[in-house]
Amino acid sequence: MNVQTGVAPASDIVIDVEHLTKTFDGRAVVRDLSMQVRRGMIYGFLGPNGSGKTTTIRMLCGLLTPDSGRGTCLGYDIRTQARQIKRHVGYMTQRFSLYEDLSVRENLEFIARIYGIPRPVQAARDAIARLGLAGRGNQLARELSGGWKQRLALSACTLPSPQLLLLDEPTAGVDPKARRDFWNEIHGLAAEGLTVLVSTHYMDEAERCHEIAYIAYGNLLATGTVDEVITAAHLTTYTLTSRDSAMMTRLTDELAHAPGVDMVAPFGNSLHVASRDAAALERALAPYRQQPGIDVAKASASLEDVFIDLMSRAQDNFQ
């Protein structure tokens, strides 16, 4: 899939924002953020905790007003047309925000009525059947398991047939099976033409997105497909493997302080070492190549390597 197409028709740009800035108590949470998301995309929004992901999503759906910057969401101005945006955007909050003291059916009927869906009772019944919760419609939302709560929340978001879904860490705290089901549903929705912007911490989820954006300390650091982001990072990566755990500990310590090494991360019996300066990394690793018991192999950078590197660089620049 070619994501770097130059000029898309204006109506195909679902989110188009420029220079968004939001400050809370003198602290910039989002700084000069510009992004474009095309129709039908699953757009992954990544970044460490407190990086401004939630704030950005809230600005996109009119829940927060940006201090500066401009933009449109579904063609509506994010500053002045919040009401229209709300009608056509499904926003799934980070924390479960349906009514726990209402039943599954009552929650869905409430949403159907607010959005003016014709025949709300029928619409809720259909949604319950699609969810696979038939027979459990009268169960209170608080009695559902974490995975079911997430699926109910997603179902509630999609009930009013939105054109854009904003999902804020939808799979936090959900088991791997439920996560996979959830992502299959998201892909199904995108195939129907829905645009999805989803924030996450999970690398495997990032890799399931059509395009990703990495944000840290309020700054957008990288955008593009997973491959593009990895390539653009220009990371040279090696894996050092040893069965001797004492040796591994020593290696970790030594390499972390070696000049030119940007990242050292242990993974079981192996060590990921990465650097933006390939020559410097070669020099740093040279002494270990000849040591018995250590296996040094060239590796390709993973998305996680890239993100950790981006994050540490952002830390240097902005803190």
Added chain:
Amino acid sequence: MPHSTAPPLKGGGLWRRTYAMLLKEFIQLRRDRISFAMIVMIPLVQLLVFGYAINTTPRNLPTAVLLQEHTDLGRSILAAMKNTRYFKVTQLPRTEAEVDHLLASGTVLFAVEIPAGFERAVRRGDNPSLLVIADATDPVASGSAVSALGPLVQSALSHDRDVMASSITTPFNVEIHARYNPAGTTQLNIVPGLVGTILTMTMLIFTALSVTREIERGTMESLLAMPISPFEIMLGKIIPYIVVGFVQAALIIGIGIALFDVPIFGSLLLLAVLSTLFIATNLSIGYTFSTVAQNQLQAIQMSFMFFLPNILLSGFMFPFSGMPQWAQWVGECLPLTHYLRIVRAIMLKGSTLPDLRYDTIALFVLMLVAMTIAVTRFRRTLD
């Protein structure tokens, strides 16, 4: 313009969204057993407590008698006092200092002093004074007993033909000193007053929690992301409790009639209409607190800060006319003040709307002010 795949917004959206909101509130209220119990139990308990446990015409009040002389007249006055069953002579002090102490310590609520040479002065027609000192810190307690003293004099002396014959008017004065609180209140209107007080308390708390609860539970973020306006949210949250308040008012008045024979001289319809206005006013004020408070605890605190002056300055506890001017001005700004006048006037005096137009308008204005503040204060965004 974006092409829409969603069904177009239906007409009459305001009522549809408000209906969705109030339906949700009703379901939540029904599930909330404690709140539900509160709606019924508060009026019931308060009424029974005020109606039965708290007797506004108390009997057997502890009384001290200081006898400066021992005569038949003195004895017959004392006997008459006992016969009223208001007074119970528990102390026989010897000096006035002792009397003062007994009153100050609360050992007795009344002290009767029959001065030396009292009987002789009566027979001479000197019109002497019989001193009765009442502890009026609780005017409700002492009020009835004090008012019973007048006829008592007559009955005490009816046995004493000599005295009755010697003078046409009362042969002596009963001089009553109401100590600590010279003003007394009337007690006829406990039930009408309770209607207002209970409604104020429950209505305030229900709506004061309504918005903060959504914020604390995290549901407000979803609600704000939906196409519903602050005004619709407010209506949806207020209307269910108008029904609740109405049921409460009916309950209180019903029990008042059934158990305490409280009369309703005026129009029941007018009472219902103006009670609804009062309920809506309190709900609006509670809702305003809810939009200002950061959490449920703060909302409760604000409700109580508002509830106290309502109780104290509205004329429920103390007579309105007895308050200093500034307190009366404060009282005029409280909905309970106006409602108490309305409910007492309709129930006990049979007043009609033209008589009550000032208080009706005042309630209406208070409601509009509260609603305006609430809608403007309501945070449409999370900023």
